[in-house]
Amino acid sequence: MTKQTKLFKGIASALALTASVSAWAVEDQDFSSMQMQGVEQVEVKVDLEGAAQRLSQAVQFPTISNQDRSDFDEEAFNNYHDFLVESYPLVHKTLKRELVGDPRPFSLIYTWEGKDPSLPPAVFMAHQDVVPIAEESRDQWEVEPFSGEIKDGYIWGRGSLDDKNQIHAILEATEMKIKEGFQPERTILFVFGHDEEVGGPEGAKHAADIIEQRYDKIAFVIDESAPLIPGVFPGIRDNTALIGIAQKGYVSLEIAINGIGGHSSQPAGESNIVALAKAVEKVEAAQFPYKIHDAVRYQYRFMGPELPEDQQPMYKAVAYGENDSISDLEQKFIDVMSQNQVTRAMLHTTTAVTMFNAGIKDNVLPPAATAVVNFRPMPGDTPEVIIEHVKKAIGDERITVRDISASTPATNVADPNGEGYKMLEKTIRQTWGNDLIVSPFFVIGGSDSKHFQARDFAPDVYTITALQLENVKEFEGFHGVNERILVDEYGRSIGFFYKLMDNLENL
Numbered sequence: 001m002t003k004q005t006k007l008f009k010g011i012a013s014a015l016a017l018t019a020s021v022s023a024w025a026v027e028d029q030d031f032s033s034m035q036m037q038g039v040e041q042v043e044v045k046v047d048l049e050g051a052a053q054r055l056s057q058a059v060q061f062p063t064i065s066n067q068d069r070s071d072f073d074e075e076a077f078n079n080y081h082d083f084l085v086e087s088y089p090l091v092h093k094t095l096k097r098e099l100v101g102d103p104r105p106f107s108l109i110y111t112w113e114g115k116d117p118s119l120p121p122a123v124f125m126a127h128q129d130v131v132p133i134a135e136e137s138r139d140q141w142e143v144e145p146f147s148g149e150i151k152d153g154y155i156w157g158r159g160s161l162d163d164k165n166q167i168h169a170i171l172e173a174t175e176m177k178i179k180e181g182f183q184p185e186r187t188i189l190f191v192f193g194h195d196e197e198v199g200g201p202e203g204a205k206h207a208a209d210i211i212e213q214r215y216d217k218i219a220f221v222i223d224e225s226a227p228l229i230p231g232v233f234p235g236i237r238d239n240t241a242l243i244g245i246a247q248k249g250y251v252s253l254e255i256a257i258n259g260i261g262g263h264s265s266q267p268a269g270e271s272n273i274v275a276l277a278k279a280v281e282k283v284e285a286a287q288f289p290y291k292i293h294d295a296v297r298y299q300y301r302f303m304g305p306e307l308p309e310d311q312q313p314m315y316k317a318v319a320y321g322e323n324d325s326i327s328d329l330e331q332k333f334i335d336v337m338s339q340n341q342v343t344r345a346m347l348h349t350t351t352a353v354t355m356f357n358a359g360i361k362d363n364v365l366p367p368a369a370t371a372v373v374n375f376r377p378m379p380g381d382t383p384e385v386i387i388e389h390v391k392k393a394i395g396d397e398r399i400t401v402r403d404i405s406a407s408t409p410a411t412n413v414a415d416p417n418g419e420g421y422k423m424l425e426k427t428i429r430q431t432w433g434n435d436l437i438v439s440p441f442f443v444i445g446g447s448d449s450k451h452f453q454a455r456d457f458a459p460d461v462y463t464i465t466a467l468q469l470e471n472v473k474e475f476e477g478f479h480g481v482n483e484r485i486l487v488d489e490y491g492r493s494i495g496f497f498y499k500l501m502d503n504l505e506n507l
């Protein structure tokens, strides 16, 4: 899809209008609450003790993704796979299991054949790998990070929140369902990547290739993102469930100079280090312009009516604004959001200088110097666009620019007015009740599902970590110290996937 059609599609469905968007003034739009009413909470009975034991054991496999990709523990992954087979016998008797990935086949695709093969499948995603434990933080852990200890009502350890909890919640729910004689109407696929924490170039990317060859269309994808947390959304104290509907892209460029070195006793005019430093400074100064993404407009269409009333005219202007112009109220929104580094990242392609290498000895002028700049692109900012932008900013023929990443573009936007979103909101309310606000949002990071969502056969990817955290502090366990999950909450997470399988029958 071209940029224009995508933007157009976004606006059109946002306003449920066609070409006559501009005939409607922002003031005429409805800005009442979009929250779903009348959903009854349902409790799902699970074998919580057994499930907690299994997640505890899962945490004990150190399936780490290191930045250095040669440092890869095949045995940890193989043992983890064996453990899954032993722990979920009905799943492994009923579903087809494949090991995929290039060059290393450690990602898992499970296929649960549906009764009606003509229906486009649903995909449930999660990842097996975890981030390493930073040595300098080890003494801050209250338990051994890979012990999987169960104490004080929590399962502790790396991967208990990110993201083995989701793998196991899905498998627990499936095991229960098969035991009850359930077979889904539409085929359900599970994709459990092995390198999500380094962008998924080996695992999820190839899983998406394989699945794209087999199916014309995917109806619904769910993957991890933010958990439910009270106060996670600025301006709202209440409990909030944010559903990711779009993800930014990923591009890393190496910026280099290759010139003549020399002896430090007789330096020439400008050293390579200074020439490169100047170039990098120019790149950082040439920030990409701010714009309001369709996913951000959707976010405020849902969230805006729940925010303080005096702010609502601004949020309404954002929710219904047009992409080819910026009103005063939208400009005010941009001014406010760009003050904070998190919300600023929603507004443009970010530029982060992450590496700088030059020199090997105190009395040698290095012949070369390199730096790496990482970009998280907005839609439309392809690697080519970014390289052009960088070259123009530098304006120095001596400096070379090269894409060194397994780049991914920004994704499509999932439909927040579609049946998939509604089904998800219903499942959230069935699991956690109605004392919460549900809203779509624009994910400034990304997970394995971006490999699906960036392609037109699977645009309707919704991301949420199906878990209620007690407070914002608990969120720090993600990639940090003392990662842990409440056992009771893990039970609800299993119930969530169980109900989602029921609700999928009516999608």
Ligand SMILES: [Zn+2]
Residues within 6 Å of the ligand: 127, 162, 163, 196, 224, 447
């Ligand atoms: Zn994760």
